[in-house]
Amino acid sequence: MSTANSKRHTLALHPTTTTLVIVAGALILSAAMGIRQTFGLFIGPFSYDRGVPVTQIAFAIALHNLVWGFAQPFAGAAADRYGSAPVVAFGATTFAAGLGLSAVAPGGALLIVGMGLLVGIGVSCTTFGVVLPAIGRVASPEKRSLAMGLVSAGGSAGQVLMVPLVQGIRLNAGIATSLFVLAFLMLLIAPLGIVLDRRAQARATAQTHEAPAASLRKVFAQAVRHRGYRLLTLGFFTCGFQLAFIATHLPGYLTLCHMPIGLGATALALIGLFNMAGSWACGWLGGRFRQHHVLGWLYLIRSATIGAFFVLPKSATSVVMFAAVMGLTWLGTVPLTSGLVAKVFGTRHLGSLFGVCFLSHQIGSFLGAWLGGLAFDLTGSYSLLWEATVAAGLIAAMLHFPIDDTAVSMPSSRAEPARA
Template identity: 85%
Template sequence: MSTANSKRFAPLVNTTTLVILAGALVLSAAMGIRQTFGLFIGPFSFDRGLPVTLIAFAIALHNLVWGFAQPFAGAAADRYGSAPVVAFGATTFAAGLGLAAVAPGGAMLIVGMGLLVGIGVSCTTFGVVLPAVGRVASPEKRSMAMGLVSAGGSAGQVLMIPLVQTIRLGSGIAASLFALAFLMLLVAPLGIVLDRGARAGATVHAAPAVPLRDVLRQAVRHRGYRLLTLGFFTCGFQLAFISTHLPEYLTLCHMPLGLGATALALIGLFNMAGSWGCGWLGGRFRQHYVLGWLYLIRSVTIGAFFLLPKTAESVVIFAAIMGLTWLGTVPLTSGLVAKVFGTRHLGSLFGVCFLSHQIGSFLGAWLGGLVFDLTGSYSLLWEATVVSGLIAALLHFPIDDSAVPAPKLRSQPAAA
């Protein structure tokens, strides 16, 4: 009997492993590429004569478009599967990078790096990948599996930033963006693996077919979901500001050339451990408590970095701690949504929650450029990231994480 059980269990293990690997590769490409955008602010400004505010707006816009497109991408993946969504997203992402590579002015840069990249990212990142992982993983292992995918995805940031820096310095902006577009196209077929895994998991974790509008109505009325959504705004605000403007800020602080790229790469490196660790903690402790402490630690770290003297050592320490708390919010947030509402509509529900994250991302990236152009300093934004993080911590601690029953179907079939 144990042999028979082992034979039945082995395919599920293999499927789960394949889904985790495929999801990590897709996330690694998409997230790694978008984390390099801060390296282009100076070159676009100096080489093509574009104002920092406009470049920051293009980068910020992709975050906003990503946020508004994410519920639709998640809903499409819930309904049609990951394969067509990932393939469409990867192609659109690559087209946006290609357009930015040849953009002679601000309008094409905004369309490419703002609109097209935003749509592409929504189809190739958390709102599509993590629900596929959540469906194939067992409830007790779900947080860990999502953490592993997020950690694997961080490898892209570690690898992409030095790659982009090397190509850009040697061959220019266009060559580096075309190289990134080619890499994005390579991951387009991996949605097929996510689809197969989701179908395998659906046989175990199937849920009643409740209309999406009823599920969304239930989520909006849930106080914990509202608090989680509001708190997620801060994550986007903090991360977008830092990833977009940290290299330029360090230049203003007279730090060595290239330290900004090194700091972003270190954030990605430590995020691998941080995402896995947050997923592990989320499987052993109540996820909203872990989120509260994560936001608190992140805000204290940002405040200390801003107030203390800037040295190469302080930058490395800051990058390491930020990396440990960087994207750990994502498996915890998506895992908490799955715990409360189940996995049937996880892509849609997480997508709505993620919209708040991306509104914060838009403001973090765009306001950084705007405030700098107006004041010549990033100080106001550093202070805002600290305050918003403290508020987010307070919002998460009182969340009720009890599972809620699925909404009842409005029309039941008549009894025979």
């Protein structure tokens, strides 16, 4: 029944349409993820030029991660019910408003509202929890992991392009201009949700062959009882913690290590470049090996890399090597995690179920970004957080290996939820 459930909710669209959906998804992710990956470049300028304490800037960046996490289940549920087009349009507009408010913010309060609250709501509607479920519905089950990996890889192009673009504009025209340019780019992707939502064309036909959908309460109740879903959700916390800390504080850490100015921006761009290959490779591996095993090894490799970078002498070469390996393991967790949720529970409620799982990721992101700034203000060092990222990765690996990835029968509106 589970296999039939998965196939039943994968809409049979023309290959050209599927390709258009994948391209649209990659462009949306490229803009949203690329822009948010530049926020670490603004910590120093906001601190030196506008006198905003590093702790407040880090809190604003951390808050958008937390708001993103809490808003993601609602954004995913809205996309499941109403389609991606209105959700993406609303998210892109809200994201742009947050960037615009940050551009004119004279102090920490408005920065927290703009870069924290508004950007957090906007990014929840324009990234993985809305885009990948749409991809999962148009791709066949055997190609789903690869398709999600391709979209994630395409989305990484934004990080490669945005970081040097923002660095150049900021150095030549200032903070406000660079943030207004980013706001304009977000507005450009607002209409792409229409292409992403091509699944709506086949919805009426598909519904004639489906059992009535169960309520979200029943679906969530079944997921919470599933041990593998709980372990996956707990492990995803580590991904957010590690990535947010590095993306937010790596430029500042390299400055403390007396590395050349601009090397932090170069490292972030390299992470995005290598993430393109890494996301595709993780999606490919997820289609050939058990996805939770790939996730376990990914966390082990990432933790070993972080530990080696922290304890070994710093040089331009070591920074480049660190960025390359981190890029290969950067966002590969996302297609693997969403693909595993789809494998176990099907795609009908994928946006909602992945959204809840992603909340854990974003709580980790909040703590990684905020605690990094807090630790630096209190101790003048990032050492404690580097050690914490290594330990968290080892714990995540141990959580993923024992996950049971057997597909379960989803409840219908006429049946009680089955026990996993």
